[in-house]
Amino acid sequence: MSVPAAGARAAAGRSRVGAAMPRAGSTARGALPFAVLVVAWAAVHRAGILPPIFLPGPGDVARVAWEMALDGSLAANIGASLGRLLVGIVVSVPVAIALGIVVALDRRLARVLEPIAGFFNALSGIAWLPLAVTWFGLGWTSVTFIMANTIFFLVFFNTLVGVRTVPRIFEQAVRTLGGRRRHVILQVMLPGALPSIVTGIRMSIGFGWRALIAAEMIATSTGLGFLIFNASNFHQTDAILAGIITIGVLWLLTDRLVLQPLERWTVERWGLVTS
Amino acid sequence: MTRLETAATWAVLLAALLGAWSVAAATLPVPDYVLPSPAAVVASLGDLVVKGILPTYVAESLRRIVTAGLVALVVGVPAGLLLGTSRRVADFAYPILNFFQSVSGIAWLPLMLVWFGMGERTIVVAVNYTVLFPVIFNALLGVRSVPRIYVNALRTLGASRLRIVTDVMLPGALPSIATGLRLGLAYGWRALIAAEMLVGAHGLGFMIFSAQAFHLTARIMLGMAVIGALWLVLDYFVLRPIEQATITRWGLVQR
Amino acid sequence: MRLLRHRTGAFLAAVALLWAGWEAYLALSAPRRLDPALAGALAPGARLDVAVTLGFAPEDFHIRLFQGHGVVSGVRGTTVMLDRVAADDVRRIARYYWVRRVAPRGGAS
Numbered sequence: 022m023s024v025p026a027a028g029a030r031a032a033a034g035r036s037r038v039g040a041a042m043p044r045a046g047s048t049a050r051g052a053l054p055f056a057v058l059v060v061a062w063a064a065v066h067r068a069g070i071l072p073p074i075f076l077p078g079p080g081d082v083a084r085v086a087w088e089m090a091l092d093g094s095l096a097a098n099i100g101a102s103l104g105r106l107l108v109g110i111v112v113s114v115p116v117a118i119a120l121g122i123v124v125a126l127d128r129r130l131a132r133v134l135e136p137i138a139g140f141f142n143a144l145s146g147i148a149w150l151p152l153a154v155t156w157f158g159l160g161w162t163s164v165t166f167i168m169a170n171t172i173f174f175l176v177f178f179n180t181l182v183g184v185r186t187v188p189r190i191f192e193q194a195v196r197t198l199g200g201r202r203r204h205v206i207l208q209v210m211l212p213g214a215l216p217s218i219v220t221g222i223r224m225s226i227g228f229g230w231r232a233l234i235a236a237e238m239i240a241t242s243t244g245l246g247f248l249i250f251n252a253s254n255f256h257q258t259d260a261i262l263a264g265i266i267t268i269g270v271l272w273l274l275t276d277r278l279v280l281q282p283l284e285r286w287t288v289e290r291w292g293l294v295t296s
Numbered sequence: 297m298t299r300l301e302t303a304a305t306w307a308v309l310l311a312a313l314l315g316a317w318s319v320a321a322a323t324l325p326v327p328d329y330v331l332p333s334p335a336a337v338v339a340s341l342g343d344l345v346v347k348g349i350l351p352t353y354v355a356e357s358l359r360r361i362v363t364a365g366l367v368a369l370v371v372g373v374p375a376g377l378l379l380g381t382s383r384r385v386a387d388f389a390y391p392i393l394n395f396f397q398s399v400s401g402i403a404w405l406p407l408m409l410v411w412f413g414m415g416e417r418t419i420v421v422a423v424n425y426t427v428l429f430p431v432i433f434n435a436l437l438g439v440r441s442v443p444r445i446y447v448n449a450l451r452t453l454g455a456s457r458l459r460i461v462t463d464v465m466l467p468g469a470l471p472s473i474a475t476g477l478r479l480g481l482a483y484g485w486r487a488l489i490a491a492e493m494l495v496g497a498h499g500l501g502f503m504i505f506s507a508q509a510f511h512l513t514a515r516i517m518l519g520m521a522v523i524g525a526l527w528l529v530l531d532y533f534v535l536r537p538i539e540q541a542t543i544t545r546w547g548l549v550q551r
Numbered sequence: 552m553r554l555l556r557h558r559t560g561a562f563l564a565a566v567a568l569l570w571a572g573w574e575a576y577l578a579l580s581a582p583r584r585l586d587p588a589l590a591g592a593l594a595p596g597a598r599l600d601v602a603v604t605l606g607f608a609p610e611d612f613h614i615r616l617f618q619g620h621g622v623v624s625g626v627r628g629t630t631v632m633l634d635r636v637a638a639d640d641v642r643r644i645a646r647y648y649w650v651r652r653v654a655p656r657g658g659a660s
Contacts, residue, residue: 144524147490151508151516231400235490253406269399348649533562
């Protein structure tokens with residue numbers, strides 16, 4: 022269906038384009054554009070096109086980042102955000118996959134629940150914040166809840182769709198050979214739905230990370246989102262930029278080092294074509 | 297399974313859900329505002345429409361996201377195509393675009409607050425940014441993924457550079473662009489809600505956020521439902537069909 | 552492309568039609584909301600004091616909205632008192648479908 026297809030296509034686009042794009046290994050090649058960007062940034066700052074309060078230079082940002090690293094606040098905030106992300110993933114992903122498979126085993130139930138899951142999927146993320154704050158108050162519970170349910174619904178939906186689109190003939194073949202439900206699940210459903218599930222995981226973490234940062238701005242007092250929002254109240258644009266860069270780098274690292282290899286390892290290992 | 301069976305299962309499920317919800321709302325030992333009944337949520341729909349609040353906020357949010365989408369197309373597609381035509385430029389731009397796409401517009405919001413203050417412009421910049429980068433990025437990817445042989449074929453027939461762009465690059469990139477637009481708007485819609493909560497310049501995000509301060513939980517739930525429903529409508533009627541159509545018509549089989 | 556024609560085209564056409572129809576309704580129904588006593592006073596450049604009657608007690612939303620049209624000087628039940636409202640703004644206020652009546656108040660302009 023749509024979301025897994027789009028995600029799969031985007032993911033396939035990334036790996037398909039891997040032939041035309043610099044590979045992950047050529048880090049020097051990858052770093053050059055950023056070096057140029059930083060130089061351009063420094064030049065713009067030096068030229069004084071914008072007042073320094075609006076656009077601090079790379080040096081200022083690096084200095085602030087260093088200070089934050091030294092006094093531990095950077096590590097604390099990174100830890101808070103990543104910790105919440107980890108909790109959200111660990112809690113949501115297995116439950117979502119398990120639930121998705123259980124529901125999808127009954128095809129009739131899957132057909133009915135799919136639009137509902139789609140709806141909650143469309144609803145996911147920061148829209149839950151006022152409700153979460155009503156229920157849990159301000160603080161890490163609300164923030165983690167929002168992110169966890171973002172991840173949950175997307176993975177659940179993708180699992181449903183993934184299992185549903187496994188051709189029935191595989192299931193029937195396993196049953197003909199005397200396989201029980203356990204075999205059907207492990208040897209047909211799970212591998213068949215895997216591309217959809219893994220794409221779902223990858224996308225949901227993307228959405229979840231964004232929801233987390235936004236929620237941290239509004240509803241809590243630790244974490245990277247809070248860091249940059251708080252800095253804006255004091256017009257500390259250098260701290261804001263340091264935080265923004267940290268957020269971007271963290272996501273890129275997560276995607277490159279964890280999610281893409283996961284996708285490559287699971288999907289390509291089973292020789293499955295995504296799109 | 298027949299249509300009738302599906303509809304019947306739906307009806308039963310819905311009734312069961314609403315029933316359980318109503319019972320829970322009536323019997324749980326929590327203050328009223330924690331779990332409003334379904335009836336209260338529906339009542340708040342009527343209330344908000346009669347008072348003109350919901351249509352105004354919906355119109356504002358829609359206006360912002362639609363303009364962001366249009367801006368992303370008008371600016372992002374040419375930019376992505378341009379960056380993608382030259383291999384060296386594309387290689388250079390790829391990591392930068394990837395990075396900027398990863399940093400959602402919401403993360404830039406604090407900076408925008410310093411630059412533009414609490415107002416419409418802050419929201420507009422943040423949301424437009426969020427939608428723009430996936431479009432540029434995917435346009436670039438789309439162009440890069442067009443097999444060289446098509447370009448060369450047109451070159452041998454003596455086509456000008458512009459012709460190559462319009463006849464080969466653009467159509468070849470369209471499926472990717474459609475996907476990028478869909479993804480960008482998905483991110484953008486959520487970023488919009490978050491921005492409206494933070495900046496308070498009206499909109500659905502502001503509506504549910506301010507409702508929380510007054511414990512108007514029925515309004516929160518209604519607002520959430522509207523947010524989800526609007527995205528579903530946009531996705532089902534506009535974004536997905538366009539994506540499907542571009543793939544069907546111009547989707548290239550990759551080796 | 553055919554899929555496009557069916558679903559997206561129909562949807563966008565429906566949206567456009569509904570929107571046009573709604574705007575027409577607003578434009579046509581606005582004069583009914585203006586109290587006849589206002590008729591003469593709506594000269595360009597005039598600034599009036601008006602009483603805007605709603606069908607319900609105004610909320611924060613409505614007060615803030617009206618502040619964009621004039622100075623809110625008071626709320627009495629379902630009526631909001633607005634001062635120094637320009638003629639154009641009076642017409643804009645009358646366009647809101649949730650406004651019942653816009654009437655002049657005894658006040659200098």
